[in-house]
Structures are given as C-alpha cells and as structure tokens.
Amino acid sequence: MYSSFREMPVWKFALELSVEVFLITSNLPRAEDYGLTSQIRRSANSISANIAEGFGRKTMKDKANFYVIARGSAFETQSHLIYANQVGYLSAEKTENLVDNYNQIIHELNKILKSIK
Numbered sequence: 001m002y003s004s005f006r007e008m009p010v011w012k013f014a015l016e017l018s019v020e021v022f023l024i025t026s027n028l029p030r031a032e033d034y035g036l037t038s039q040i041r042r043s044a045n046s047i048s049a050n051i052a053e054g055f056g057r058k059t060m061k062d063k064a065n066f067y068v069i070a071r072g073s074a075f076e077t078q079s080h081l082i083y084a085n086q087v088g089y090l091s092a093e094k095t096e097n098l099v100d101n102y103n104q105i106i107h108e109l110n111k112i113l114k115s116i117k
Contacts (some may be wrong), residue, residue, distance in 0.1 A: 005055035
C-alpha cells in the first residue's frame with residue numbers, strides 16, 4: 001500500500017505524460033492558445049490531479065469516482081491528440097506513441113478500479 005499518491009506508478013506516469021503534452025503543445029499555433037492547446041493541457045493534467053484526489057478520499061466509492069474521472073480524462077486526451085494529428089499538428093508516430101501511453105494509464109486505472117470495487 002502506498003503512503004502517498006506520489007508513490008503510485010500510474011500517477012507518476014500520468015504526470016510525466018502531462019509534461020510531455022505541455023511541451024509538444026508549446027509548438028502549436030498561437031491561434032490554438034484558447035482552443036486545443038488549453039483543452040489538451042487541461043485534460044492531460046486532470047488525469048494525475050484526479051488520481052491524487054482519489055488517493056486522498058476516504059471511502060472506496062469516493063476513490064473510485066475520481067479514478068473514473070481520471071480515466072475519462074485519459075480518453076479525452078487521446079481524442080485531442082488524434083484531432084491534433086488529423087489537422088496536421090502532430091505526426092502519426094508521435095500521436096500513436098502518446099495514445100498507446102494513455103492506453104497504459106487507462107489499463108492501470110481499470111486495474112485499480114477493479115481492486116477497490
């Protein structure tokens with residue numbers, strides 16, 4: 001059992017990916033600052049934030065709720081990445097790599113949810 005959310009491998013990986021999303025979105029057109037750039041950064045950052053919040057909740061129902069929200073944000077981030085690829089902002093290779101990484105997070109969150117239900 002972990003004594004802090006900071007010890008959770010899924011939180012560490014989600015934070016790492018959030019930083020990567022931040023860096024790749026730094027190259028998006030300025031016209032996207034209040035659109036895609038903002039949306040994808042918020043959804044990516046929401047994953048680790050909701051994992052942390054879920055960790056801090058007392059009841060299993062509360063914990064599960066935040067892990068479900070984190071999982072939803074992972075799917076949302078994948079959608080934004082695919083859109084960024086479709087409009088030519090991200091290469092197919094970078095997009096697939098990131099989508100695969102978010103699939104790993106989704107898988108880990110599914111395992112956590114299964115274990116607490």
